[in-house]
Each structure stands twice: as structure tokens, then as C-alpha cells.
Amino acid sequence: MHSSPSQPSLKAVLWDMDGTLVDTEPYWISAERALVEAHGGTWSHQQAMQLVGQSLLHSAGILQAAGVRMEARHIIDTLSSEVIAQVRNQVPWRPGARELLDDLHGAGVRCALVTMSEGPLASVVVESLAKPYFEFLVTGDTVTNGKPHPEAYLTAVDRLRRDDPSLGIEHCVALEDSVPGATAAMASGVITVGVPHQVPLPDDARMILWETLSGRTSADLAQLVTDRHLQSVPTPTGNTLEGAYK
Template sequence: MTFNDTLTFSQSSAVLDAPEGLPEAVFWDMDGTLINSEVYWAAAERHVIELHGGTFSDEVPLRARGQSTPRLLQIVQEYIPAHVDPDTLRSEIIGYVIDREREKPCWATGAVELLDVLSQAGIPNVIVSASPRAMVDNMARQAPQGAFVGYVCGEDGLPAKPDPAPYLRAAEIVGADPVNCLVFEDSPVGLQSGGASGATVVAITGFTPEGVVFDGPQVTNIKDYVGLSLDDLANFMELGSLEK
């Protein structure tokens, strides 16, 4: 999905002052990257499993992290003794998380400030998530006005991460070569997806639970977005170009 976006005079001026080597666009995974929603997902998984007479395990969020919605439902079903219609599970889990996100968006630390920096520099942003459309659309519309020019979601009919298709689609939305784009991700499958598209990938570790290992292809790991500048993004892109 794309949104209308207008480059203002102040943004045009910022582009003239920007350092060389900046990404043509920045692509953000959503859960655990753009927003700290993993706690909401874990709570939803526990709620639904126990609602249907199952026993929740701490391994559920670890297994479900970064997975597509169909795969998430399969994992949750394993912890419920009787079969539950997938549409019912989907509705219960997604409804729970959306309600929490509407109450409190839970933006990742420094994310909104970085989005503002990118907007002022005229660099487009796209959300690339495996989550359902209703969830991604909700967060895109809660973001600062003009922050995102569009999004890719789990209901777009594309192969799921770690396939590069979601990030290739994001590049199509902005009309950019993925090689010249930057990806923020927080899961192994997401990092693989972004790297396979040809983009430069940075791993966000601030919300990563123990047991999740990042073994590539990111150029660096960062906890959050606090203090990130355009110079930092240019440095990320330079690191990426050295590895390609």
C-alpha cells in the first residue's frame, strides 16, 4: 500500500545539506523493530492458548518471532489440546494485539525521532511486515504524518520472509534499487530476507529475547535508534557496499 506524500521546501533544503551515500529509502520491519510489540504478541499467545484450555510455554514467543501469521497459528495450535478453527485463533490473537497497540503504540526508542530526520531529508520510509494488514495499517496511521509512504504486509500475497519478495516489493513502492536501500530488522528470518533482496541490513537488538542469534547478513547490531544521524546511515550504507 502507498500513501500520498509531498516533499516540502524545508525537506528539499535538508536534502541539499545531506551527506553523500545516504540510502534511497529505508525499510522497517514492524514488530520488535519499529515498535516494541513483542510483549503484546506474547500476551496474546498466552491469552488464546489458555482460553482454549492449553498450557502456555515461554518457547512460544521465541518460535513465533518473525513468522508469518499462518505459521504463528500453527505454533499456537500445538499448545492447545483440541483443534481450534484457524480463523478463530487469528481473530482472537490479532484483536488482542490491535487493542493493546491502540491503547499504547509502544514505539521503539528513538524511532519517531529518526523518522522525522528521514522525512526532513526527503528519504522515504516503508513498513515491511509479516503482520496482517489491519495491524500494519493501524501503526502506519499512528506514525507522524508523512512518515511512511507505504507498507508491505502479510496479506499482500507475497512469499514470506526469509524470501526477499517483501523487500523487493518495498523497493518497487518507492521506485528504488534495493541495493541502495537500508533495512532495519530484528529477527533471523527478517535479516535473511532483507539481505537476500540486496539491501544493506542493520539488526535491532533492543527487544531481542535470549536465545535469538543474529548470524548475518547484517552489517552491524544496534540496540535502538537514539542519536542516529544521517551520517550514521551513510556509514551503514558504506559498510554494506564493502560487503557486496
């Protein structure tokens, strides 16, 4: 898809992984519970929900507070190894995710993965796909600041611009399922679609909410880019129609 000076078009989609592309949250929760219980503690569903979408380093600190007597790096490696083993056994794709990826691929829209999981797990998931849909991965171990900080998304846009200097924030859409992830995407300036799964997402004028990716196409995402552009076009009075994106 190509853009013109007057009408930007969809050039890239930035995908969150856990909870958006794949339903790995139950794997994480199971691994967290086993680790906490191995150290004599208890791990509730409410505690687990506090970790959804957070950086692994942040999550490790919460687990230490819950009684896990291990260094943060050891906690991260232990959890990741268990989740990788589960994913190798079965990849729990989210409804509509692979179909949307394939449609974007066919439409020539670039895709990047932006996840707080680390490289080894993200690579296992991506390698399970039928085609090389993702140009590159931005993972939790490649950024200094995890979500909800926008660094991961800004990094992805910067990498996309290396091959296409005309690409800007206005040409990108992010897909997220968690509050930290959506916060990061919105803070970066990209159009943000929230697809809630394990935890609800708040109403936010800067975010579009979809119940599911099932049935969604590249045309739906392209329309969001057009809509944002139209809402920012000056009116005859000199105002803008930023509306939901202000």
C-alpha cells in the first residue's frame, strides 16, 4: 500500500504477542504459580492479572515480593523456559490472528512483533507461523524500558523507517490486549487497537476497541489510518477534527 502527501495509508502493523497473537497468558500464570508455590507461597488469579503485559523484570520483582527467593534473571529464565516448553507442545493462536496476518502479507503491509517476552520465546512463536510474516522482532531483552514505556514501539517505527524513510507514526497501527501494552502504543503516537482478553481495557478516546480479530482484514486497519487523517484535517474555521485521537 502506498501513501500520498494528502492521504497517508497503512504501511505497517505492530503486533503484541502474548494475549494478542497467541494466548500464552495461561502458560505464564501456570509457571508463576508453580514457582511461587515451590517457595512456600500462594499465587492468586488477581496477582497474576497484575503481571499481564508488564515487562519480565517488573514481573520478577512482583514474584520476589510474593516470596520467590531467586535473582530476577533466574526467575525470568525459569518462567520463560517453562512457557517455551508449553508453546513447543502447542501454540495457542488467538482467534483471527493468523488470518489477519496472512491478509496483511497479501496486501503488502509490513508487520513487526513488539513484545515484552524475550527473544527465545518470541522466536519459537514466529517460527511456528506458515510464512515469514514478521520483518523483525522487538523483544523485552532488546529495550531498556519495557511497556508501558513507548520505547519498544518507537524502536519498531525507527527500524521500519530504515527501509522506507517516508514511513511515519501516522502510517502505523498497533494491536494490543493489555493496559501496559496499549499505554505504550498510545504514548508512541501510533494508532492503537485494543483487543482485550485476560483483562478489560478502559475506555480511552485515543484507542479503538475491537472485541476480536476474527473477521478483521487489512482494509479495516487501513480505514483507521484514513479516519485519523480525516479527523486531523483543518476545517474551514481553522479547527481540526481530531475527535477521538486528541
